[in-house]
Amino acid sequence: MRSMVKNSCPVCHNYQSNYLGSHIRNEHGEKALSQSVLKAKESGMPDPEIGEIFGITFRQLEKIITDAYGVNISVLKRPKKIKYWAPKNFREETTTVWSYKQRGDWATHDGRYRGNWSPYIPRNVILKYSNPGDIVLDYFVGGGTTAVEAKLLGGGK
Ligand SMILES: C[S@@+](CC[C@H](N)C(=O)[O-])C[C@H]1O[C@@H](n2cnc3c(N)ncnc32)[C@H](O)[C@@H]1O
Ligand SMILES: [Zn+2]
Known part of the structure; x- marks a missing residue:
């Protein structure tokens, strides 16, 4: 999961850039970005790494989690x-x-x-x-x- 997210777009699989977050938002929409971030979070990826890979702040990450789950659960994993x-x-x-x-x-x-x-x-x-x-x-x-x-x-x- 980690290397997949880091090296290519989890939606179209063929995009490689430092600006993965804006790529997903522009090409696949805001919802796809939220879903990709949640997937990374659920896989156990640490918050700083999510921020770095998707180009989002802690505040944005917390908003995505809160919107999806109703509360800000800090560790979404098994x-x-x-x-x-x-x-x-x-x-x-x-x-x-x-x-x-x-x-x-x-x-x-x-x-x-x-x-x-x-x-x-x-x-x-x-x-x-x-x-x-x-x-x-x-x-x-x-x-x-x-x-x-x-x-x-x-x-x-
Ligand atoms: C940084 S966390 C502590 C983390 C904790 N040492 C741990 O390892 O999980 C600070 C906690 O204090 C609580 N808190 C902050 N201000 C408080 C207050 N005035 N009264 C009671 N709890 C408070 C927060 O809700 C949060 O749960
Ligand atoms: Zn893509």
């Missing part, structure tokens, strides 16, 4: 197959600079949506500042990264 429940070779942070090459994709975590934070962060904070069974409160729950980490680390609430 349910994730969980391969492991905890990060491999995890070591608690010991300094004030925390930096992660990978966002972390254990359990249900998925870094594709730009709005969530790396689960390494709540994992460290929970381990440092709470005991099993404590209540962990994250007002800005978003996609639930903190809640999932709290549960994985022995919390019930």
Whole structure:
């Protein structure tokens, strides 16, 4: 899917350009553009890549998703197959600079949506500042990264 969208028009299959978005809009219409974008989104393509390939902004992408689904669902893809429940070779942070090459994709975590934070962060904070069974409160729950980490680390609430 990725290379197909990147290299040729998903409608007429024979167009190659940096301006795929305007090609689809001009040759095949606005609806075809929305459908191509949704297809790319459903295949799991990250938002920045969709923006780059189709020449649209995050705002335009969100509008296309909202128009199609009624709400802005950030990750339109098949349910994730969980391969492991905890990060491999995890070591608690010991300094004030925390930096992660990978966002972390254990359990249900998925870094594709730009709005969530790396689960390494709540994992460290929970381990440092709470005991099993404590209540962990994250007002800005978003996609639930903190809640999932709290549960994985022995919390019930
Ligand atoms: C950047 S997201 C947090 C993402 C979260 N850490 C995660 O990993 O999914 C910020 C969240 O805070 C919520 N939010 C923003 N302002 C708020 C407020 N004043 N009161 C409660 N929730 C708020 C938003 O709806 C959004 O879900
Ligand atoms: Zn075309």
